[in-house]
Amino acid sequence: MLARRIIPCLDVKDGRVVKGVNFVGLRDAGDPIACAKRYSDEGADEITFLDISASVEGRSTLLQVVEATASEVHVPLTVGGGVRAVADVRTLLLHGADKVSMNTAALQNPALIADAAGRFGSQAIVVAIDAKRVSGPGEEARWEVFTHGGRQGTGMDALTWAGRVCELGCGEILLTSMDRDGTGLGYDLELTRRVAELASVPVIASGGVGGPEHLLAGFVEGFADAVLAATIFHDGLHKVADVKAFLHAQGVHVRLVEPQ
Protein backbone atom coordinates (compact mmCIF):
# COMPACT_ATOMS: atom_id res chain seq x y z
CA MET A 1 0.00 0.00 0.00
CA LEU A 2 1.22 3.44 -0.90
CA ALA A 3 2.55 5.47 2.02
CA ARG A 4 1.31 9.05 2.49
CA ARG A 5 4.17 11.42 1.70
CA ILE A 6 5.78 14.15 3.84
CA ILE A 7 7.56 16.84 1.81
CA PRO A 8 9.72 19.58 3.35
CA CYS A 9 9.88 22.68 1.14
CA LEU A 10 12.90 24.96 0.96
CA ASP A 11 12.72 28.49 -0.40
CA VAL A 12 15.95 29.09 -2.28
CA LYS A 13 17.21 32.52 -3.31
CA ASP A 14 20.45 32.97 -5.23
CA GLY A 15 21.43 29.43 -4.26
CA ARG A 16 20.84 29.87 -0.52
CA VAL A 17 17.99 28.76 1.71
CA VAL A 18 16.02 31.71 3.00
CA LYS A 19 13.53 31.79 5.90
CA GLY A 20 16.19 30.32 8.22
CA VAL A 21 16.66 26.68 8.87
CA ASN A 22 17.65 25.83 12.43
CA PHE A 23 19.34 22.47 12.43
CA VAL A 24 21.30 21.61 15.50
CA GLY A 25 24.75 20.49 14.45
CA LEU A 26 24.45 21.57 10.85
CA ARG A 27 27.44 23.71 10.05
CA ASP A 28 25.82 25.80 7.36
CA ALA A 29 22.06 25.93 7.76
CA GLY A 30 21.66 28.06 4.67
CA ASP A 31 23.09 25.43 2.36
CA PRO A 32 20.20 23.82 0.43
CA ILE A 33 22.21 20.68 -0.33
CA ALA A 34 23.01 20.06 3.35
CA CYS A 35 19.40 20.76 4.31
CA ALA A 36 18.02 18.40 1.67
CA LYS A 37 20.43 15.70 2.79
CA ARG A 38 19.47 16.18 6.41
CA TYR A 39 15.75 16.00 5.66
CA SER A 40 16.07 12.93 3.48
CA ASP A 41 18.15 11.17 6.14
CA GLU A 42 15.41 11.97 8.65
CA GLY A 43 12.84 10.32 6.41
CA ALA A 44 11.49 13.05 4.11
CA ASP A 45 9.78 11.27 1.21
CA GLU A 46 10.64 14.00 -1.28
CA ILE A 47 12.24 17.42 -1.23
CA THR A 48 10.86 20.54 -2.90
CA PHE A 49 12.93 23.60 -3.82
CA LEU A 50 11.07 26.78 -4.58
CA ASP A 51 13.37 29.22 -6.36
CA ILE A 52 12.58 32.81 -5.46
CA SER A 53 15.62 34.35 -7.14
CA ALA A 54 14.82 37.48 -9.04
CA SER A 55 17.94 37.55 -11.18
CA VAL A 56 19.38 35.52 -14.04
CA GLU A 57 22.49 34.89 -11.92
CA GLY A 58 20.35 33.56 -9.10
CA ARG A 59 18.65 31.16 -11.45
CA SER A 60 21.88 29.79 -12.84
CA THR A 61 23.16 29.32 -9.31
CA LEU A 62 20.02 27.29 -8.63
CA LEU A 63 20.94 24.89 -11.43
CA GLN A 64 24.26 24.12 -9.72
CA VAL A 65 22.42 23.57 -6.46
CA VAL A 66 19.93 21.23 -8.13
CA GLU A 67 22.74 19.27 -9.74
CA ALA A 68 24.69 18.90 -6.49
CA THR A 69 21.56 17.98 -4.54
CA ALA A 70 20.52 15.33 -7.05
CA SER A 71 24.00 13.83 -6.77
CA GLU A 72 23.93 13.54 -3.00
CA VAL A 73 20.29 13.16 -2.10
CA HIS A 74 18.64 10.01 -3.37
CA VAL A 75 15.01 10.89 -2.91
CA PRO A 76 12.85 12.68 -5.50
CA LEU A 77 13.48 16.38 -5.94
CA THR A 78 10.85 18.83 -7.21
CA VAL A 79 11.94 22.28 -8.34
CA GLY A 80 9.62 25.21 -9.01
CA GLY A 81 9.71 28.96 -9.40
CA GLY A 82 10.15 30.98 -12.54
CA VAL A 83 9.47 28.16 -15.00
CA ARG A 84 8.27 29.88 -18.17
CA ALA A 85 8.74 27.46 -21.04
CA VAL A 86 9.40 23.86 -22.06
CA ALA A 87 13.10 24.78 -22.31
CA ASP A 88 13.12 25.73 -18.60
CA VAL A 89 11.60 22.36 -17.71
CA ARG A 90 14.19 20.57 -19.81
CA THR A 91 17.08 22.47 -18.22
CA LEU A 92 15.93 21.64 -14.70
CA LEU A 93 15.38 17.96 -15.52
CA LEU A 94 18.81 17.74 -17.15
CA HIS A 95 20.34 19.16 -13.99
CA GLY A 96 18.76 16.41 -11.92
CA ALA A 97 15.29 17.59 -10.89
CA ASP A 98 12.80 14.72 -10.95
CA LYS A 99 9.76 16.96 -11.22
CA VAL A 100 9.29 20.54 -12.26
CA SER A 101 6.54 22.70 -10.86
CA MET A 102 4.91 25.47 -12.89
CA ASN A 103 2.33 28.05 -11.88
CA THR A 104 1.94 31.46 -13.56
CA ALA A 105 3.20 30.32 -16.95
CA ALA A 106 0.76 27.39 -16.98
CA LEU A 107 -2.16 29.75 -16.45
CA GLN A 108 -0.99 32.16 -19.10
CA ASN A 109 -0.35 29.33 -21.53
CA PRO A 110 -2.12 26.09 -20.55
CA ALA A 111 -0.65 24.35 -23.63
CA LEU A 112 2.68 24.47 -21.78
CA ILE A 113 1.39 21.71 -19.46
CA ALA A 114 0.46 19.44 -22.36
CA ASP A 115 3.69 20.21 -24.24
CA ALA A 116 5.90 19.54 -21.23
CA ALA A 117 3.98 16.39 -20.22
CA GLY A 118 4.11 15.09 -23.78
CA ARG A 119 7.82 15.67 -23.96
CA PHE A 120 9.00 14.56 -20.51
CA GLY A 121 6.09 12.48 -19.21
CA SER A 122 3.29 13.44 -16.84
CA GLN A 123 5.30 12.18 -13.88
CA ALA A 124 7.73 15.09 -14.28
CA ILE A 125 5.13 17.87 -14.41
CA VAL A 126 3.63 19.43 -11.29
CA VAL A 127 1.15 22.29 -11.51
CA ALA A 128 1.19 24.60 -8.50
CA ILE A 129 -2.17 26.20 -7.77
CA ASP A 130 -2.31 29.17 -5.39
CA ALA A 131 -5.95 29.50 -4.35
CA LYS A 132 -7.71 32.16 -2.34
CA ARG A 133 -11.21 31.88 -0.92
CA VAL A 134 -13.38 34.53 -2.57
CA SER A 135 -16.87 33.52 -1.45
CA GLY A 136 -18.55 35.64 1.19
CA PRO A 137 -20.04 34.33 4.44
CA GLY A 138 -23.12 32.21 3.75
CA GLU A 139 -22.24 31.75 0.08
CA GLU A 140 -21.20 28.47 -1.41
CA ALA A 141 -17.43 28.11 -1.01
CA ARG A 142 -15.46 29.34 -4.00
CA TRP A 143 -11.72 29.81 -4.55
CA GLU A 144 -9.94 31.89 -7.16
CA VAL A 145 -6.53 31.07 -8.65
CA PHE A 146 -3.83 33.67 -8.00
CA THR A 147 -0.51 34.02 -9.81
CA HIS A 148 2.75 35.96 -9.47
CA GLY A 149 3.35 34.66 -5.97
CA GLY A 150 -0.23 35.29 -4.94
CA ARG A 151 -0.31 38.94 -5.97
CA GLN A 152 -2.52 38.75 -9.05
CA GLY A 153 -6.04 37.40 -9.30
CA THR A 154 -6.94 35.54 -12.48
CA GLY A 155 -10.70 35.21 -12.24
CA MET A 156 -10.18 31.47 -12.73
CA ASP A 157 -12.07 29.15 -10.37
CA ALA A 158 -9.57 26.90 -8.56
CA LEU A 159 -11.65 23.72 -8.88
CA THR A 160 -12.19 24.31 -12.60
CA TRP A 161 -8.46 24.88 -13.07
CA ALA A 162 -7.59 21.75 -11.08
CA GLY A 163 -9.76 19.65 -13.36
CA ARG A 164 -8.32 21.30 -16.43
CA VAL A 165 -4.66 20.71 -15.52
CA CYS A 166 -5.40 17.00 -15.01
CA GLU A 167 -6.89 16.85 -18.52
CA LEU A 168 -3.83 18.65 -19.87
CA GLY A 169 -1.61 15.89 -18.52
CA CYS A 170 0.04 17.16 -15.36
CA GLY A 171 1.16 14.39 -12.98
CA GLU A 172 0.52 16.10 -9.67
CA ILE A 173 -1.05 19.23 -8.16
CA LEU A 174 0.66 21.33 -5.49
CA LEU A 175 -2.25 23.15 -3.87
CA THR A 176 -1.52 26.16 -1.67
CA SER A 177 -4.12 28.10 0.27
CA MET A 178 -3.19 31.79 0.07
CA ASP A 179 -5.47 32.45 3.03
CA ARG A 180 -3.60 30.03 5.25
CA ASP A 181 -0.04 30.36 3.96
CA GLY A 182 2.19 31.67 6.74
CA THR A 183 -0.55 31.65 9.39
CA GLY A 184 0.23 28.39 11.18
CA LEU A 185 -3.53 27.76 11.39
CA GLY A 186 -3.48 24.59 9.29
CA TYR A 187 -4.44 23.79 5.70
CA ASP A 188 -7.67 24.97 4.11
CA LEU A 189 -9.14 21.48 4.49
CA GLU A 190 -12.31 22.15 2.54
CA LEU A 191 -10.31 23.39 -0.43
CA THR A 192 -7.89 20.47 -0.19
CA ARG A 193 -10.65 17.89 0.01
CA ARG A 194 -12.62 19.39 -2.88
CA VAL A 195 -9.55 19.36 -5.12
CA ALA A 196 -8.43 15.88 -3.96
CA GLU A 197 -11.87 14.44 -4.75
CA LEU A 198 -11.96 16.08 -8.15
CA ALA A 199 -8.40 15.62 -9.40
CA SER A 200 -7.38 12.35 -11.06
CA VAL A 201 -3.74 12.92 -10.07
CA PRO A 202 -2.16 13.14 -6.59
CA VAL A 203 -2.67 16.35 -4.62
CA ILE A 204 -0.09 17.88 -2.28
CA ALA A 205 -1.59 20.07 0.45
CA SER A 206 0.30 23.26 1.24
CA GLY A 207 -0.03 26.47 3.20
CA GLY A 208 -0.61 27.06 6.89
CA VAL A 209 1.01 24.19 8.77
CA GLY A 210 1.72 25.06 12.39
CA GLY A 211 2.16 21.59 13.84
CA PRO A 212 2.00 17.84 13.16
CA GLU A 213 -1.74 17.77 13.85
CA HIS A 214 -2.24 19.88 10.72
CA LEU A 215 -0.45 17.28 8.62
CA LEU A 216 -2.74 14.61 10.08
CA ALA A 217 -5.79 16.72 9.23
CA GLY A 218 -4.45 17.22 5.70
CA PHE A 219 -4.56 13.46 5.21
CA VAL A 220 -7.70 12.37 7.05
CA GLU A 221 -9.88 15.45 6.46
CA GLY A 222 -8.26 16.96 3.37
CA PHE A 223 -7.68 13.59 1.61
CA ALA A 224 -4.26 14.81 0.50
CA ASP A 225 -1.85 12.33 -1.07
CA ALA A 226 1.10 14.26 0.27
CA VAL A 227 1.61 17.15 2.69
CA LEU A 228 4.12 19.93 2.26
CA ALA A 229 5.46 22.10 5.04
CA ALA A 230 8.31 24.51 5.52
CA THR A 231 8.44 26.39 8.81
CA ILE A 232 7.66 23.56 11.21
CA PHE A 233 10.64 21.61 9.89
CA HIS A 234 12.96 24.60 9.48
CA ASP A 235 12.38 25.92 12.99
CA GLY A 236 13.93 22.76 14.39
CA LEU A 237 11.01 21.99 16.72
CA HIS A 238 9.66 19.14 14.62
CA LYS A 239 11.83 16.50 13.00
CA VAL A 240 10.47 14.64 10.01
CA ALA A 241 10.99 11.33 11.82
CA ASP A 242 9.02 12.50 14.86
CA VAL A 243 6.19 13.79 12.70
CA LYS A 244 6.05 10.43 10.91
CA ALA A 245 5.98 8.54 14.21
CA PHE A 246 3.05 10.73 15.28
CA LEU A 247 1.16 10.12 12.01
CA HIS A 248 1.84 6.38 12.27
CA ALA A 249 0.47 6.34 15.81
CA GLN A 250 -2.64 8.11 14.49
CA GLY A 251 -3.20 5.35 11.94
CA VAL A 252 -1.84 7.03 8.81
CA HIS A 253 0.32 4.79 6.66
CA VAL A 254 3.73 6.44 6.37
CA ARG A 255 7.18 5.15 5.52
CA LEU A 256 9.02 4.97 8.82
CA VAL A 257 12.72 5.65 8.63
CA GLU A 258 14.98 2.66 8.85
CA PRO A 259 17.61 2.66 11.58
CA GLN A 260 20.82 4.13 10.16
Place this chain on the structure above:
Amino acid sequence: MSAAPRTALVDLGLGNLHSVARSLGAAGADVVHLAEPAALKGFDRIVVPGQGAFRDGAAALEAGWRAPLLEALHGSTPLLGICIGMQLLFAESEEAPEARGLGFMPGRVRRFPRDLGRDPKTGAPLKVPHMGWNQLRTASSLLGEGAYYYFVHSYFCDLEAAPGSDAPGDTVTDSTRHPACAAVAHHGMAFCAALAQGPLLAVQFHPEKSHQAGARLLRRFLLAEAEAV
Protein backbone atom coordinates in the same frame (compact mmCIF):
# COMPACT_ATOMS: atom_id res chain seq x y z
CA MET B 1 34.22 -10.20 -7.46
CA SER B 2 37.18 -8.24 -6.21
CA ALA B 3 37.33 -5.33 -8.66
CA ALA B 4 34.43 -2.95 -9.10
CA PRO B 5 32.03 -4.61 -11.57
CA ARG B 6 32.15 -2.95 -14.98
CA THR B 7 28.58 -1.84 -15.43
CA ALA B 8 27.04 -0.73 -18.71
CA LEU B 9 24.53 2.05 -18.18
CA VAL B 10 22.35 1.80 -21.29
CA ASP B 11 21.31 5.26 -22.49
CA LEU B 12 18.06 4.96 -24.43
CA GLY B 13 17.82 8.74 -24.62
CA LEU B 14 14.99 8.83 -22.06
CA GLY B 15 16.34 11.67 -19.98
CA ASN B 16 18.91 12.34 -17.34
CA LEU B 17 20.88 9.27 -16.20
CA HIS B 18 22.86 11.29 -13.70
CA SER B 19 21.16 9.97 -10.56
CA VAL B 20 21.23 6.34 -11.72
CA ALA B 21 24.93 6.69 -12.55
CA ARG B 22 25.70 8.30 -9.19
CA SER B 23 23.72 5.70 -7.24
CA LEU B 24 25.43 2.83 -9.06
CA GLY B 25 28.81 4.42 -8.52
CA ALA B 26 28.10 4.89 -4.81
CA ALA B 27 27.04 1.23 -4.63
CA GLY B 28 30.43 0.15 -5.98
CA ALA B 29 30.01 -0.07 -9.74
CA ASP B 30 32.50 1.04 -12.35
CA VAL B 31 29.86 2.77 -14.50
CA VAL B 32 30.29 3.04 -18.26
CA HIS B 33 27.77 5.35 -19.88
CA LEU B 34 26.74 3.58 -23.09
CA ALA B 35 25.05 5.46 -25.92
CA GLU B 36 26.33 3.12 -28.65
CA PRO B 37 24.38 -0.18 -28.94
CA ALA B 38 27.27 -2.03 -30.62
CA ALA B 39 29.43 -1.48 -27.53
CA LEU B 40 27.19 -3.60 -25.27
CA LYS B 41 29.69 -6.43 -24.90
CA GLY B 42 31.95 -7.76 -22.17
CA PHE B 43 30.38 -6.08 -19.16
CA ASP B 44 29.92 -7.58 -15.69
CA ARG B 45 26.55 -5.89 -15.25
CA ILE B 46 24.02 -4.17 -17.49
CA VAL B 47 21.55 -1.57 -16.26
CA VAL B 48 18.66 -0.34 -18.43
CA PRO B 49 17.11 2.66 -16.73
CA GLY B 50 14.21 4.64 -18.07
CA GLN B 51 11.62 7.21 -17.29
CA GLY B 52 9.00 8.82 -19.46
CA ALA B 53 7.16 7.18 -22.31
CA PHE B 54 7.10 3.59 -23.62
CA ARG B 55 6.91 5.04 -27.14
CA ASP B 56 10.29 6.77 -26.76
CA GLY B 57 11.91 3.65 -25.33
CA ALA B 58 10.54 1.60 -28.23
CA ALA B 59 11.95 4.17 -30.64
CA ALA B 60 15.40 3.63 -29.09
CA LEU B 61 14.97 -0.12 -29.66
CA GLU B 62 14.24 0.58 -33.34
CA ALA B 63 17.27 2.86 -33.49
CA GLY B 64 19.65 -0.01 -32.72
CA TRP B 65 19.19 -1.27 -29.17
CA ARG B 66 16.80 -4.16 -29.91
CA ALA B 67 19.31 -6.80 -31.06
CA PRO B 68 22.08 -6.13 -28.51
CA LEU B 69 19.58 -6.02 -25.63
CA LEU B 70 17.91 -9.27 -26.71
CA GLU B 71 21.33 -10.86 -27.05
CA ALA B 72 22.23 -9.69 -23.55
CA LEU B 73 18.92 -10.99 -22.16
CA HIS B 74 19.64 -14.42 -23.62
CA GLY B 75 23.15 -14.35 -22.14
CA SER B 76 24.37 -14.73 -18.58
CA THR B 77 25.29 -11.15 -17.60
CA PRO B 78 23.12 -9.87 -14.74
CA LEU B 79 20.84 -7.19 -16.13
CA LEU B 80 18.75 -4.71 -14.17
CA GLY B 81 15.80 -2.98 -15.84
CA ILE B 82 14.30 0.06 -14.13
CA CYS B 83 10.76 1.44 -14.75
CA ILE B 84 10.45 1.82 -18.56
CA GLY B 85 13.50 -0.47 -18.65
CA MET B 86 11.21 -3.12 -17.12
CA GLN B 87 8.20 -2.31 -19.30
CA LEU B 88 10.26 -2.54 -22.50
CA LEU B 89 10.79 -6.26 -21.79
CA PHE B 90 7.21 -6.75 -22.94
CA ALA B 91 5.94 -6.69 -26.52
CA GLU B 92 3.34 -3.98 -26.11
CA SER B 93 1.91 -1.32 -23.85
CA GLU B 94 -1.51 0.31 -23.64
CA GLU B 95 0.41 3.57 -23.42
CA ALA B 96 1.47 3.33 -27.08
CA PRO B 97 -0.34 0.51 -28.89
CA GLU B 98 1.66 1.00 -32.11
CA ALA B 99 5.06 0.80 -30.38
CA ARG B 100 6.94 -2.48 -30.17
CA GLY B 101 8.87 -3.52 -27.06
CA LEU B 102 11.35 -6.39 -26.78
CA GLY B 103 8.73 -9.10 -26.32
CA PHE B 104 11.12 -10.97 -24.00
CA MET B 105 8.55 -11.48 -21.24
CA PRO B 106 5.03 -12.83 -21.89
CA GLY B 107 2.21 -10.40 -21.27
CA ARG B 108 1.79 -6.70 -21.80
CA VAL B 109 1.93 -3.35 -20.07
CA ARG B 110 -1.43 -2.00 -18.91
CA ARG B 111 -2.77 1.20 -17.42
CA PHE B 112 -4.05 1.25 -13.86
CA PRO B 113 -7.87 1.28 -13.87
CA ARG B 114 -9.61 4.64 -13.35
CA ASP B 115 -11.29 3.75 -10.09
CA LEU B 116 -8.82 2.19 -7.66
CA GLY B 117 -10.88 2.76 -4.54
CA ARG B 118 -9.68 4.60 -1.44
CA ASP B 119 -6.84 4.55 1.03
CA PRO B 120 -8.22 2.33 3.83
CA LYS B 121 -6.71 4.48 6.57
CA THR B 122 -7.44 8.05 5.46
CA GLY B 123 -10.33 7.55 3.03
CA ALA B 124 -8.55 9.52 0.29
CA PRO B 125 -9.19 8.38 -3.29
CA LEU B 126 -6.27 6.46 -4.82
CA LYS B 127 -4.68 8.26 -7.75
CA VAL B 128 -2.84 7.62 -11.00
CA PRO B 129 0.11 8.08 -11.42
CA HIS B 130 0.92 5.66 -8.63
CA MET B 131 3.41 8.06 -7.06
CA GLY B 132 5.33 7.63 -3.84
CA TRP B 133 6.81 5.00 -1.55
CA ASN B 134 5.23 1.57 -1.59
CA GLN B 135 6.09 -1.60 0.27
CA LEU B 136 7.03 -4.90 -1.38
CA ARG B 137 5.76 -8.35 -0.62
CA THR B 138 8.59 -10.55 -1.77
CA ALA B 139 10.53 -13.70 -1.04
CA SER B 140 13.63 -12.19 -2.63
CA SER B 141 16.36 -11.31 -0.15
CA LEU B 142 17.81 -9.02 -2.79
CA LEU B 143 14.65 -6.89 -2.88
CA GLY B 144 13.88 -7.25 0.83
CA GLU B 145 10.47 -8.21 2.21
CA GLY B 146 8.64 -5.13 3.46
CA ALA B 147 11.12 -2.66 2.00
CA TYR B 148 9.79 0.67 0.74
CA TYR B 149 10.79 1.90 -2.71
CA TYR B 150 9.84 5.00 -4.70
CA PHE B 151 7.41 4.43 -7.56
CA VAL B 152 6.10 6.80 -10.19
CA HIS B 153 4.15 5.25 -13.04
CA SER B 154 0.69 4.98 -14.57
CA TYR B 155 1.26 1.64 -16.32
CA PHE B 156 2.25 -1.72 -14.87
CA CYS B 157 3.59 -5.00 -16.27
CA ASP B 158 0.88 -7.62 -16.53
CA LEU B 159 2.66 -10.93 -16.99
CA GLU B 160 0.96 -13.34 -19.38
CA ALA B 161 -2.25 -11.33 -19.73
CA ALA B 162 -3.70 -11.93 -23.17
CA PRO B 163 -4.75 -8.90 -25.24
CA GLY B 164 -8.37 -8.03 -24.57
CA SER B 165 -8.58 -9.96 -21.31
CA ASP B 166 -10.60 -8.66 -18.39
CA ALA B 167 -9.47 -5.69 -16.34
CA PRO B 168 -7.47 -6.69 -13.28
CA GLY B 169 -9.54 -7.08 -10.16
CA ASP B 170 -8.96 -5.98 -6.61
CA THR B 171 -7.32 -9.21 -5.51
CA VAL B 172 -4.05 -10.91 -6.29
CA THR B 173 -4.23 -11.60 -9.99
CA ASP B 174 -2.82 -14.55 -11.87
CA SER B 175 -0.22 -12.14 -13.17
CA THR B 176 1.38 -11.74 -9.77
CA ARG B 177 1.47 -15.53 -9.35
CA HIS B 178 3.58 -15.89 -12.47
CA PRO B 179 6.89 -17.57 -11.54
CA ALA B 180 8.86 -14.58 -12.85
CA CYS B 181 7.01 -12.15 -10.56
CA ALA B 182 9.53 -11.52 -7.78
CA ALA B 183 7.66 -8.87 -5.81
CA VAL B 184 4.10 -7.61 -5.46
CA ALA B 185 2.94 -4.14 -4.45
CA HIS B 186 -0.62 -2.88 -3.89
CA HIS B 187 -2.28 0.21 -5.24
CA GLY B 188 -5.98 -0.54 -5.20
CA MET B 189 -4.96 -3.84 -6.81
CA ALA B 190 -1.97 -6.14 -6.64
CA PHE B 191 0.58 -5.68 -9.39
CA CYS B 192 4.00 -7.06 -10.24
CA ALA B 193 6.56 -4.60 -8.83
CA ALA B 194 9.62 -6.64 -9.80
CA LEU B 195 10.36 -9.61 -11.96
CA ALA B 196 13.32 -11.96 -11.94
CA GLN B 197 14.27 -14.68 -14.36
CA GLY B 198 17.78 -16.10 -14.53
CA PRO B 199 20.23 -13.19 -14.63
CA LEU B 200 17.42 -10.68 -15.28
CA LEU B 201 16.02 -8.45 -12.55
CA ALA B 202 13.53 -5.75 -13.49
CA VAL B 203 11.87 -3.31 -11.12
CA GLN B 204 8.98 -0.92 -11.65
CA PHE B 205 10.26 1.41 -8.92
CA HIS B 206 13.33 3.66 -8.90
CA PRO B 207 16.18 2.33 -6.72
CA GLU B 208 18.14 5.51 -7.49
CA LYS B 209 15.40 7.55 -5.78
CA SER B 210 14.79 5.12 -2.93
CA HIS B 211 17.39 6.34 -0.44
CA GLN B 212 18.89 3.56 1.71
CA ALA B 213 16.62 0.79 0.44
CA GLY B 214 17.58 1.61 -3.13
CA ALA B 215 21.28 1.80 -2.32
CA ARG B 216 21.12 -1.58 -0.60
CA LEU B 217 19.37 -3.14 -3.58
CA LEU B 218 21.99 -1.80 -6.00
CA ARG B 219 24.83 -3.06 -3.81
CA ARG B 220 23.26 -6.52 -3.67
CA PHE B 221 22.71 -6.52 -7.43
CA LEU B 222 26.37 -5.67 -7.99
CA LEU B 223 27.53 -8.35 -5.54
CA ALA B 224 25.20 -11.14 -6.67
CA GLU B 225 26.69 -14.03 -8.59
CA ALA B 226 25.57 -14.29 -12.18
CA GLU B 227 22.48 -16.57 -12.47
CA ALA B 228 21.57 -15.76 -8.88
CA VAL B 229 20.00 -12.32 -8.97
